[in-house]
Amino acid sequence: MIQVENLSIQNQDKMLIKNLSIQFNKGEIWAIIGQNGSGKTTLLHTIAGFLPKYGGQIFINSTNIRELSSLTKAQMIALLPQQSEAHLDCSVRQNISYARYAWSKNNLQEATERTLINKALNVMELQHLQDKSVNHISGGEQQRVEIATVIAQNSELILLDEPFNHLDIIFRNRLMQYLQKIQHEKCIIISTHDIHYVEKYCSHVLLLIDDKHILQGKVQDILTATNMQRIFGNFF
Template identity: 30%
Template sequence: MSEREVPGAGASGAGVAAGVQVMGAADAARVDAAVELRGVRFAYGEHAVLDGLSLALPAGCLTGIVGPNGCGKSTLLRVIDGVLEPAAGEALVEGDALDSLSARERAERIALLPQIHRTPSMTVEALVSCGRYAHMGLFGGLTDQDRLIVAESMRVAGVEHLAHKAARALSGGERQRAFIAMVLAQRARTVLLDEPMTYLDPRAALDVMGLARGLVHEQGMTGAVVIHDLPLALRFCDRIAVMDSGRIVAVGTPAEILDQGVLEQVFGVMIARMELNGEVVYSCC
């Protein structure tokens, strides 16, 4: 994948030094992309959140989106999902303009698990079944096919044994797996996860990231995850997109991102790479 320096990136990305190699719109277009954003701008009132952002999510890859608080990561996912409409630029899903797709067509292609979601008073099976609602008519009910999809989604997410348990009675890790099963039941080809490890203990966080990687590598999906834990992002994601001040300032494999030193510049931390029990792991220092 070719990379080049985008003129002015250093000025727009606070803390990113000149000369950092970043991906521009022309490079993004050459990626076999499930999702592609080109020059997207979005603002809440007078406050610009996304400032000419370009990014491609390659099909069949898990992309980790990292960046400081308030840089626009969650807004980026909501634009991809069609919840927010950009003021400028374009969003493409599998080559089609996002705004040309009906709600049902979007649901077949994109599924979003937002950062903040309340757990309803229902069983895990009922919660996961909510993922099928986008495919049903106004007065439609679950079909036998829908029920098979719900059962398979619970199996893949590892919550099949919790089907009849109250969702509110689950542990944090179990609850997040149940919500991911709900997203799986939507049967979208691209899944967006917004900080799915929030409030999880280290073991549960590892499990959720392993599940996210499995969705891509074993289920043939495309994934993007907004994540603050840099060591987990580097360990589990195929690609890392680094955001700062409403733009993508660098994108590449974990090794490429580490070689560029951009994480140190954006976050002000050092990243150590090591091998543990035959697996490459990372730590911040």
């Protein structure tokens, strides 16, 4: 689904990613692992089409991402940011419903739209909170709302930047079990430091050691103690 060719990303004077070529397919759950500042978030935002300054090419379903309209990207790509912007003073349900705007605009009450929104509420167990203001629930509950919004968007490509932030162990596992359930029809990429969940749920991993050393492949081949020590040293 996603073909990355010779991708190079620079943040001011620091080269984060250099000449990365990789393919992400439907049916796979990829984890991106690296130290803070290694470029995980920047890579996700670049794949999502939010950062236009990069070298190389990114194709989604054989179309260069630079050629996709904003509407098409909104329909094809769902991104969970690491830090969400301030929430609007609206209900949990309204917040989640905005994920459907790229398809339905003013027709968010149609049966199909209600079904997708209800499904997202159910996955993150938010039914009892759906009429409450997003600003009047806990940080963990707000994170569940953000994840439910991504689920409701129902895009082919799902990008999750540190999705476990503020989530307890129940909802971390609930999220990953849901992603495994839908992975056959989605391309899923997450950035995380939680190695346990990568080993348990992900199929592939991309290790950002530094701009010159990037490893990629199946979890069982790449997620070794030696490779982890190359990133985290003796702290692993």
